[in-house]
Amino acid sequence: MVLWAVGCILLALLTWWFWQPQAPPGRATDGKRQPRRRGPAEEEHKAAGVPLGEERGSPVGGCRLICKPSALAQALVKSFCRSAHLETKRWSWKRWPNLQTAVQLLWPPDRPLEFSRDHLQMADEGIVALDWVSGPVDGGRKGTDAVVLLVVPNATGAISRNVQQLCRLALRQGYHPVIFNRRGHNGCPLTTPRLQPFGDPDDLKEAVAYIRFRHPTRTLFAASEGSGSGLLLSYLGECGSSSYLCGAACISPILKAQDWFEADLPWLYEWSLLLPQKRNVSRYTEALEKVVEMDRVLGSSSLRAFEAALFCPQRRQKMSWETYWASNDPLRDVDEVAVPVLCLCSADDPVRGAPEDTIPWELFQSNPFFFLLLSPHGGHCGFLGKDPKGSWGNAVVLEYLQTLAEFLRGEERVKDKPRRRTATAQHRCGRRRGPLRNRGAALPGLDLFSWQRSYTR
Numbered sequence: 001m002v003l004w005a006v007g008c009i010l011l012a013l014l015t016w017w018f019w020q021p022q023a024p025p026g027r028a029t030d031g032k033r034q035p036r037r038r039g040p041a042e043e044e045h046k047a048a049g050v051p052l053g054e055e056r057g058s059p060v061g062g063c064r065l066i067c068k069p070s071a072l073a074q075a076l077v078k079s080f081c082r083s084a085h086l087e088t089k090r091w092s093w094k095r096w097p098n099l100q101t102a103v104q105l106l107w108p109p110d111r112p113l114e115f116s117r118d119h120l121q122m123a124d125e126g127i128v129a130l131d132w133v134s135g136p137v138d139g140g141r142k143g144t145d146a147v148v149l150l151v152v153p154n155a156t157g158a159i160s161r162n163v164q165q166l167c168r169l170a171l172r173q174g175y176h177p178v179i180f181n182r183r184g185h186n187g188c189p190l191t192t193p194r195l196q197p198f199g200d201p202d203d204l205k206e207a208v209a210y211i212r213f214r215h216p217t218r219t220l221f222a223a224s225e226g227s228g229s230g231l232l233l234s235y236l237g238e239c240g241s242s243s244y245l246c247g248a249a250c251i252s253p254i255l256k257a258q259d260w261f262e263a264d265l266p267w268l269y270e271w272s273l274l275l276p277q278k279r280n281v282s283r284y285t286e287a288l289e290k291v292v293e294m295d296r297v298l299g300s301s302s303l304r305a306f307e308a309a310l311f312c313p314q315r316r317q318k319m320s321w322e323t324y325w326a327s328n329d330p331l332r333d334v335d336e337v338a339v340p341v342l343c344l345c346s347a348d349d350p351v352r353g354a355p356e357d358t359i360p361w362e363l364f365q366s367n368p369f370f371f372l373l374l375s376p377h378g379g380h381c382g383f384l385g386k387d388p389k390g391s392w393g394n395a396v397v398l399e400y401l402q403t404l405a406e407f408l409r410g411e412e413r414v415k416d417k418p419r420r421r422t423a424t425a426q427h428r429c430g431r432r433r434g435p436l437r438n439r440g441a442a443l444p445g446l447d448l449f450s451w452q453r454s455y456t457r
C-alpha cells in the first residue's frame with residue numbers, strides 16, 4: 001500500500017517535471033550562482049532566443065544565425081530562409097523542452113538500424129567500431145559514390161532515437177551514414193583497460209583515416225549529438241586542415257564542457273545520465289580495477305565525480321581535474337578548426353543550461369568557421385515538429401550540409417578556371433583522386449590554405 005502511494009507520487013512528480021512548460025532556471029557558470037531574475041524586456045528577448053546584449057544575428061525562420069559575415073554565411077542565410085523546417089508554427093511541441101528531450105533521448109527508437117560493423121584495432125590494441133548503416137531504407141536512394149556522414153553519438157555512447165532518425169533520414173537523402181562507437185561502448189569490446197576521455201580524438205583520427213582508406217574519393221561530413229560534440233570539435237581542432245572532413249554539424253553541443261560538468265544539472269537529468277553510465281561501466285569493473293578506483297567510480301553521486309574518478313587517476317600517476325580539462329576541453333584548439341561547423345542550439349536546452357552562460361558567443365562572432373543556429377525552442381536534441389517521428393533539427397543539419405556541398409563545388413569551379421589542378425586539388429571535397437596519402441604528406445600547402453580561407457572572406 002505504502003509502496004503504491006510512493007509510486008504514484010513519484011509518477012506524478014515525473015509527469016509534472018516533463019510537462020512543465022517554462023524553460024529551466026539558468027545554470028550559472030560557477031555552479032553556485034542563483035538563477036537571475038529577469039525583467040519583462042529580458043523575458044521578451046529570451047522568448048525570441050536572443051540573450052540580452054549579444055549579437056542578434058540574422059533571422060532565419062523562427063531562429064537566428066549568428067556568425068561572422070562571409071560568402072558562406074550569405075549562402076546559409078539564403079538557404080535557411082527558404083527552409084520550411086524553421087517556421088515556428090510547425091513546431092507543435094515548443095512549450096515542452098523537457099518532454100522533447102525525454103522523447104528523443106530516452107524513448108526507445110522505432111525500428112532498429114541495420115548496419116554492418118567494422119572493428120578497428122588502434123595503435124595501443126584497443127578496439128573501436130564503425131557501424132555502416134544500410135537500413136531500414138524507406139524509399140531511399142544510395143549511389144555508389146554517396147557522401148559519407150560520420151555520426152558521433154553523445155559521450156555516453158548510446159544510440160539515441162535522435163541518432164537513429166538522423167541516420168535514417170541521411171540514408172534516405174542519399175548519404176552513407178557511419179556511426180563511430182568508442183571503446184567499450186554500444187557492444188564494442190573493451191580489450192585494454194582504457195576508456196576514451198571526453199575530448200581525446202586519437203581513436204577518431206584512426207577511424208577517419210580508415211574511412212578515407214576505404215573510400216578515398218568520397219566526400220566526408222560529420223555530425224555529432226549532444227556531448228559527442230566534445231569529441232568531434234577536439235578532432236577538428238587537433239587535425240586542423242588535415243581533418244579530411246569537408247564540414248561538420250553539432251546538434252545541441254555542450255561547448256563549455258568543463259563548466260557543464262562543474263555546474264549542477266537538475267537532479268532528474270543528473271541521475272538519468274549518471275545511472276546508465278554507471279551500470280555499463282560496472283561490467284568492466286575487473287578489467288578497469290588495475291587503473292581506476294572502481295569504488296570511487298561506482299559510488300560517485302554526480303557527473304563530475306564520475307568523470308573525475310574514471311579519468312583523473314589518483315593512484316600511481318595522479319592527475320588533477322584542471323589538468324584533465326587542459327587536454328580535453330573541446331575548444332582548446334578551436335582556432336585551428338579549418339572546416340565550417342554549424343552548431344544547432346536551442347535556447348531552452350535543459351541539459352546544457354541557460355544560453356547566456358553556456359554558449360561561447362565570441363567564438364561565433366569572431367571565428368569565420370563557426371555558425372550558430374539558435375532556436376528559441378527544441379530542448380536538448382529534441383527539435384520536434386509536427387511529427388514526433390523525426391526532429392526538424394536533423395533535417396536542418398542535412399540541409400546545411402547540402403548547401404555547404406553546393407557552395408564548395410561553386411568555389412571549386414571558380415578556383416579551377418584560371419589554373420590547372422595542382423596537387424592540393426586532391427584535398428578538395430568530393431574531388432579527391434589518386435592514392436591515399438599519409439598524414440604527413442597531407443599537411444596543408446599554402447595553396448590549400450588560401451582556398452580554405454577564401455570562403456570566409
Ligand SMILES: *[C@@H]1O[C@H](CO)[C@@H](O)[C@H](O)[C@H]1NC(C)=O
Nearest residue numbers: 105154156158159160226227
Ligand atoms: C546520450 O544518449 C542516451 C541515449 O539516448 C541518453 O540516455 C543520455 O541521456 C544521453 N546523454 C547526454 C549527456 O545527453
Ligand SMILES: *[C@@H]1O[C@H](CO)[C@@H](O)[C@H](O)[C@H]1NC(C)=O
Nearest residue numbers: 156157158184185186187280
Ligand atoms: C549500456 O548497456 C545497455 C544494455 O546492455 C545498452 O543497450 C547500451 O547501449 C549501453 N550503453 C553504452 C553507452 O554502451
